[in-house]
Amino acid sequence: MARRKKIDPPAEEEITSNISSMIDCCFLLLIYFLAATSLVSEKKLDISIPPPGDTASSKKPKVDPGNIYVTKAGVVTWNEGLTVGEAYDPSLEPGTPAYLQQRRMESLVENLKMLKEQADAVETTPVVMLHGAAGAPHQRIVDVMAALSEADIHSVGLSTTADE
Amino acid sequence: MAKKKSREPEEVNCEGDPSPMIDCCFLLLMFFIVNASQITVSKDPSVNMPHAVSASEMKDANGCIVVNVFADPDVMGAKNPKALEKFNQTYAAYPGTVWGVADASQNSIGYNSGQSQQLSEFITKQREAMEAKGIKPEMIRLYLRGDADAPWSRSSGAIRAAAAAGVSNIVFGSLPAEN
Numbered sequence: 001m002a003r004r005k006k007i008d009p010p011a012e013e014e015i016t017s018n019i020s021s022m023i024d025c026c027f028l029l030l031i032y033f034l035a036a037t038s039l040v041s042e043k044k045l046d047i048s049i050p051p052p053g054d055t056a057s058s059k060k061p062k063v064d065p066g067n068i069y070v071t072k073a074g075v076v077t078w079n080e081g082l083t084v085g086e087a088y089d090p091s092l093e094p095g096t097p098a099y100l101q102q103r104r105m106e107s108l109v110e111n112l113k114m115l116k117e118q119a120d121a122v123e124t125t126p127v128v129m130l131h132g133a134a135g136a137p138h139q140r141i142v143d144v145m146a147a148l149s150e151a152d153i154h155s156v157g158l159s160t161t162a163d164e
Numbered sequence: 165m166a167k168k169k170s171r172e173p174e175e176v177n178c179e180g181d182p183s184p185m186i187d188c189c190f191l192l193l194m195f196f197i198v199n200a201s202q203i204t205v206s207k208d209p210s211v212n213m214p215h216a217v218s219a220s221e222m223k224d225a226n227g228c229i230v231v232n233v234f235a236d237p238d239v240m241g242a243k244n245p246k247a248l249e250k251f252n253q254t255y256a257a258y259p260g261t262v263w264g265v266a267d268a269s270q271n272s273i274g275y276n277s278g279q280s281q282q283l284s285e286f287i288t289k290q291r292e293a294m295e296a297k298g299i300k301p302e303m304i305r306l307y308l309r310g311d312a313d314a315p316w317s318r319s320s321g322a323i324r325a326a327a328a329a330g331v332s333n334i335v336f337g338s339l340p341a342e343n
Contacts, residue, residue: 138312
């Protein structure tokens with residue numbers, strides 16, 4: 001009688017997946033997004049201007065419009081009488097207290113809020129005209145826009161005046 | 165005298181577990197992906213952005229027509245010589261550039277102060293292309309990236325050109341004044 005051949009069970013294989021290529025891809029993506037992302041993101045100040053030929057804006061407003069003037073030096077005045085912002089100093093370092101002090105125009109914000117309240121009382125939208133001198137620095141215009149945004153006024157008429 | 169046979173130490177299998185590192189890597193990746201998708205307007209490095217104390221977050225760049233407004237080259241160079249170098253390199257073919265835009269293929273185009281009509285035509289084309297894509301007219305805005313030292317006449321010129329092109333919503337780009 002022939003001897004029965006003993007069959008050995010197959011050796012247990014360890015199943016492993018190679019994740020190194022996935023980690024490589026992941027690192028590449030990480031480096032890409034690190035390089036592409038700037039953490040200080042740009043902010044926005046939304047303003048709308050009355051479209052040309054807008055008949056509603058040419059009617060006499062129920063509340064006297066507010067006028068903001070910005071001179072070439074960056075001095076901001078409210079209704080031609082009250083100085084609400086000093087001359088623009090480009091040498092100030094951003095982030096310093098002096099720089100922040102120059103950016104904030106609390107007096108202008110207060111006046112704009114009062115105008116908004118008056119307009120809300122008669123259920124109309126406040127009318128604000130911004131008269132900027134041709135050479136006025138853009139930073140000063142942005143300061144005024146920030147004040148308008150703080151006072152919750154999002155519609156403004158813009159005009160350019162000659163430098164004094 | 166019998167010598168004591170010293171036993172060899174058992175071989176230890178040293179294997180680092182990379183799973184926490186991969187976890188960290190994925191978390192960082194997700195963080196940067198989320199941040200990167202916040203705003204996708206093209207940013208010209210030659211513009212020294214103004215700072216604003218009160219501004220809101222730019223959540224959706226869809227419908228933004230970006231116009232860069234540059235300061236005078238001497239002012240730009242005095243503040244940041246690298247910005248001036250980049251500006252001269254980018255707009256070499258457009259002398260006297262005061263407004264810069266990027267077309268659909270992200271090629272930079274410069275317009276001088278006498279080319280407000282051409283700028284208006286460019287904005288009109290952009291607006292029409294956006295409307296054809298299904299973007300609502302009220303969502304189409306002029307994204308004004310004005311240099312802090314640019315004169316107001318240039319910014320207002322770009323706004324006028326946009327108004328003539330039928331875009332009356334303006335977004336003033338700025339950086340937060342407080343960190």
